[in-house]
Amino acid sequence: xxxxxxxxxxxxxxxxxxxxxxxxxxxxxxxxxxxxxxxxxxxxxxxxxxxxxxxxxxxxxxxxxxxxxxxxxxxxxxxxxxxxxxxxxxxxxxxxxxxxxxxxxxxxxxxxxxxxxxxxxxxxxxxxxxxxxxxxxxxxxxxxxxxxxxxxxxxxxxxxxxxxxxxxxxxxxxxxxxxxxxxxxxxxxxxxxxxxxxxxxxxxxxxxxxxxxxxxxxxxxxxxxxxxxxxxxxxxxxxxxxxxxxxxxxxxxxxxxxxxxxxxxxxxxxxxxxxxxxxxxxxxxxxxxxxxxxxxxxxxxxxxxxxxxxxxxxxxxxxxxxxxxxxxxxxxxxxxxxxxxx
Numbered sequence: 001x002x003x004x005x006x007x008x009x010x011x012x013x014x015x016x017x018x019x020x021x022x023x024x025x026x027x028x029x030x031x032x033x034x035x036x037x038x039x040x041x042x043x044x045x046x047x048x049x050x051x052x053x054x055x056x057x058x059x060x061x062x063x064x065x066x067x068x069x070x071x072x073x074x075x076x077x078x079x080x081x082x083x084x085x086x087x088x089x090x091x092x093x094x095x096x097x098x099x100x101x102x103x104x105x106x107x108x109x110x111x112x113x114x115x116x117x118x119x120x121x122x123x124x125x126x127x128x129x130x131x132x133x134x135x136x137x138x139x140x141x142x143x144x145x146x147x148x149x150x151x152x153x154x155x156x157x158x159x160x161x162x163x164x165x166x167x168x169x170x171x172x173x174x175x176x177x178x179x180x181x182x183x184x185x186x187x188x189x190x191x192x193x194x195x196x197x198x199x200x201x202x203x204x205x206x207x208x209x210x211x212x213x214x215x216x217x218x219x220x221x222x223x224x225x226x227x228x229x230x231x232x233x234x235x236x237x238x239x240x241x242x243x244x245x246x247x248x249x250x251x252x253x254x255x256x257x258x259x260x261x262x263x264x265x266x267x268x269x270x271x272x273x274x275x276x277x278x279x280x281x282x283x284x285x286x287x288x289x290x291x292x293x294x295x296x297x298x299x300x301x302x303x304x305x306x307x308x309x310x311x312x313x314x315x316x317x318x319x320x321x322x323x324x325x326x327x328x329x330x331x332x333x334x335x336x337x338x339x340x341x342x
Contacts, residue, residue: 180294252315
């Protein structure tokens with residue numbers, strides 16, 4: 001009689017509870033499952049349903065073999081302001097450490113892959129006897145910068161207030177963006193998260209949708225990689241988060257860069273000044289990016305053959321790195337080997 005198959009080595013994956021952190025760790029988890037590991041993916045209760053819906057759209061399954069979706073409280077009430085990242089992050093250790101330790105012990109988990117923004121999970125190494133690996137959801141350059149932030153603040157190079165909560169657009173900015181998209185005269189897809197703006201209600205969005213019907217589509221969420229991979233997409237208006245930066249590069253799409261928070265400014269600098277695959281919009285004296293600025297920069301971007309050529313070059317490099325035998329593929333296999341060693 002053949003021996004039963006060996007059990008999958010269990011790994012816990014712990015993202016910071018924000019979309020830009022959940023999605024890359026979800027991608028990593030699927031890769032680990034494909035290489036024979038078993039993953040307990042830990043969301044907060046608040047994000048759990050949204051993650052399941054996204055998985056259903058992207059992969060047709062919410063709990064594939066080897067992947068277990070679990071959720072824990074985040075320490076905030078149902079009406080808590082989860083756009084205040086500092087407030088959200090400050091309550092996570094007290095809310096999650098105890099349940100995480102209990103789960104690790106009951107499931108005999110040997111490894112936790114934690115978001116670098118959840119570095120308090122390192123405490124589990126002492127309390128639960130588990131090994132912890134930190135996963136960076138931002139670039140290597142920004143990771144290096146973060147290591148030196150205290151010194152830069154002490155030296156007066158960096159203003160500590162530069163790292164605030166997520167920005168919510170006001171009515172003037174969102175109206176200029178909408179008018180700018182329409183003014184380009186080109187078909188567009190605009191993904192607008194529910195809390196992107198203060199001061200504009202659903203009635204305004206409904207009226208705008210009717211006005212641009214047939215040439216513009218406004219949605220609450222879109223499968224970004226599937227959209228970017230479509231040959232009809234000529235440019236990507238992005239805040240330049242690291243996920244969007246990598247996904248745009250992988251699919252060879254030029255960027256119209258609109259950074260406003262944290263690492264997005266460094267990513268925008270690489271896109272425009274190092275890789276040469278995008279242009280940046282600039283605000284006026286009121287701090288508003290006008291509809292004319294959006295229209296003009298779209299025309300500039302789409303008329304620049306050099307940007308298109310460089311985007312195609314970087315697409316080739318990114319695709320080669322994740323293909324079998326590429327540098328990213330090689331690093332993933334090293335990680336799998338590390339996680340499966342007893």
